[in-house]
Amino acid sequence: MKPAPFRYHRARDVEDATALLAELGDEAKVIAGGQSLVAMMNFRLARPAHLVDIGGLRELDHLGTDAGGGLRIGALTTHHTVETAPPQQLGAGFDIIRAAMAWIGHLPIRTRGTAGGSMAHGDATAEWCLLAVLLDAELVARSPRGQRRVPAREFFFGYYTTALDPDEILVEIVFPHPAPHAALTEFAERRGDFAVVSAAVSLEAEGRAVHGGRVALGGVAAMPVRVPEAEAVLAAGGSFRDCAEAAAAAVDPPGDANGSPHYRKHLIRTLVERACEEAMSR
Amino acid sequence: MNDTGGMGDDVQLLTLDVNGTSYEVITPPRRTLVDVLRHDLRLTGTHVGCEHGICGACTVLVDGLPVRACLMFAAQAEGARISTVESLADPGSGELDDLQRAFTENHGLQCGFCTPGFLMLAQGFLAERPEATKEEIREVVAANLCRCTGYQTIVEAIDACATARRAQRAAGTEETSCN
Numbered sequence A: 001m002k003p004a005p006f007r008y009h010r011a012r013d014v015e016d017a018t019a020l021l022a023e024l025g026d027e028a029k030v031i032a033g034g035q036s037l038v039a040m041m042n043f044r045l046a047r048p049a050h051l052v053d054i055g056g057l058r059e060l061d062h063l064g065t066d067a068g069g070g071l072r073i074g075a076l077t078t079h080h081t082v083e084t085a086p087p088q089q090l091g092a093g094f095d096i097i098r099a100a101m102a103w104i105g106h107l108p109i110r111t112r113g114t115a116g117g118s119m120a121h122g123d124a125t126a127e128w129c130l131l132a133v134l135l136d137a138e139l140v141a142r143s144p145r146g147q148r149r150v151p152a153r154e155f156f157f158g159y160y161t162t163a164l165d166p167d168e169i170l171v172e173i174v175f176p177h178p179a180p181h182a183a184l185t186e187f188a189e190r191r192g193d194f195a196v197v198s199a200a201v202s203l204e205a206e207g208r209a210v211h212g213g214r215v216a217l218g219g220v221a222a223m224p225v226r227v228p229e230a231e232a233v234l235a236a237g238g239s240f241r242d243c244a245e246a247a248a249a250a251v252d253p254p255g256d257a258n259g260s261p262h263y264r265k266h267l268i269r270t271l272v273e274r275a276c277e278e279a280m281s282r
Numbered sequence B: 001m002n003d004t005g006g007m008g009d010d011v012q013l014l015t016l017d018v019n020g021t022s023y024e025v026i027t028p029p030r031r032t033l034v035d036v037l038r039h040d041l042r043l044t045g046t047h048v049g050c051e052h053g054i055c056g057a058c059t060v061l062v063d064g065l066p067v068r069a070c071l072m073f074a075a076q077a078e079g080a081r082i083s084t085v086e087s088l089a090d091p092g093s094g095e096l097d098d099l100q101r102a103f104t105e106n107h108g109l110q111c112g113f114c115t116p117g118f119l120m121l122a123q124g125f126l127a128e129r130p131e132a133t134k135e136e137i138r139e140v141v142a143a144n145l146c147r148c149t150g151y152q153t154i155v156e157a158i159d160a161c162a163t164a165r166r167a168q169r170a171a172g173t174e175e176t177s178c179n
Helices: A014-027 A037-042 A079-083 A095-101 A115-121 A127-134 A228-235 A240-250 A261-281 B033-040 B098-105 B115-128 B134-141 B152-178
Strands: A007-010 A028-031 A050-053 A063-065 A071-074 A138-143 A146-151 A156-158 A169-175 A182-187 A197-206 A209-218 B012-018 B021-027 B059-062 B065-068 B081-083
Touching: A014 A028, A014 A050, A014 A138, A014 A169, A028 A037, A071 A115, A079 A095, A079 A115, A095 A127, A095 A182, A095 A197, A115 A127, A115 A169, A127 A156, A127 A169, A127 A182, A127 A197, A127 A209, A182 A261, A197 A261, A209 A228, A209 A240, A209 A261, A228 A240, A240 A261, B012 B033, B021 B033, B033 B059, B059 B115, B065 B115, B098 B115, B098 B152, B115 B134, B115 B152, B134 B152
Parallel strands: A007 A050, A028 A050, B012 B081
Antiparallel strands: A063 A071, A071 A169, A138 A146, A138 A169, A182 A197, A197 A209, B012 B021, B059 B065, B059 B081
């Protein structure tokens, strides 16, 4: 189908974009890569009266490490740029992020879709949102009132709902700590679809001995969630199988056309164990 | 006066670089890139299928990378280099290029509706990954839907083209090094 009429505004810089958003109010939407928004507009699930295009703001397209060994990703960096970045640009300990890109849609989606766009869209099964929750990312947002940093755990509120104000745009995502033993995996009916369930883990290990770690799941709630019960198993030196069992027991996943709660629990058991094994092989 | 496709809304002037030619179009902002290519520029080689990024029939290159032309407004493509399937064959003689010939020789199409999308997907992918393995090609063509071929012949066509290009490049390098 064809989208409803709208007025198009091309932002000159971040200040211009936030000023436009402040002026246009609720009727406006930001467009970056547009890989979710344009599909929703074509279906008329979204009918913004104004689009503010930030796609030309090159200052938001960057990728690199900071002095503390963290990773800073400009909001307009595409999935494809991250996927094909040379190792030194991504820094040590962020292989999980590069490897996770292959799960996002297909190549022609990844060439347009952006890290910030995915976070601001806030799909419950999106790989970027899961990575942000797993690795305690900080999301840097700017509005005419200034700039603020929002921790990932306070950024996602529910289905397609984030902490961003209507006049705010996401400018940067910061992953403060390297995660050398970490992996993300998922299951979808077809390659490239949104996941039915996704699992991501980051292990603390010395040699082969695991003494703790983080476990996060997508597709089991309105937003990606950490699973403290499964993390407690890792901290106590339990097996990956026991960790996966604890994760499945701890959550109450929804049932829909893509899978019953029982089936999703089955996927959690399989995927958490698989993610742990992949994380250890890094 | 202006052809707005019966949309009856505000129009804007866009300058688009398509296949090396600069075009000026007056069109409503809600026109997607694929609709501007087909309706305003009459470049109907690019097909449009699902209009929500699933089928890949509308795949074109934007700055050399494959994108869904239905998931992009034409206004977003201003300032970028756009290449469509019309850019592949020789503009003078109409002779097909090596990728198109590989599709013919390997029976990489039947009804042909999806073919422009597969060609541009493969063109963009091979430009970036000339060393692509058959397995990588198989993964990449999962992006587009073909309901005729079962994909096997499409994978073989792209692989044959990539192999031939590699051989040609190796021969070229040898020649240069001999000189």
